[in-house]
Amino acid sequence: MGFRAQLAELASRFKQEVAFYRALHAHPETPKLARGLLWLALAYLVLPFDLIPDFIPVIGQLDELVIVPLLLYLALRLIPVSVRQACRDSVQVALTQK
Incomplete structure (x- = not known):
């Protein structure tokens, strides 16, 4: 498998995961605390301030x-398995239809 194929597969997997977390956040049975943790993970990743500054x-x-993975792990632990599987x-299904 060439580098471009690996990169394309990685991009496809990333797209799938982003869609999965968006679906989890939008699902009505997702607990509010889990939604908050998902938002917190996104905010920590995007916002310019960190607990440990990047210049170190x-x-x-x-x-x-x-x-970020710890916040995602905690959010996933709070979400019922049936909701995760449905999402x-x-x-x-959405990606195979495209």
Whole structure:
């Protein structure tokens, strides 16, 4: 598998995951705390301030690699399995129809 194919697969997977989290956030059975954690993860990733400033070498960039997945993990733990599966299925169906 060439580099371009790997990059295309990675971009496709990223697109799938973004659609999945959007579907989770929009689902009516998603708990409010889980929605808040999803928003917090997005805000921490996008906003310019961090708990550990980025100008500190290595550690400044690693905090995003720890905090954002932790927030997503906690949000997913709060969401019922049936809701997660329904959202995953709906994203899969939507992407196959395109």
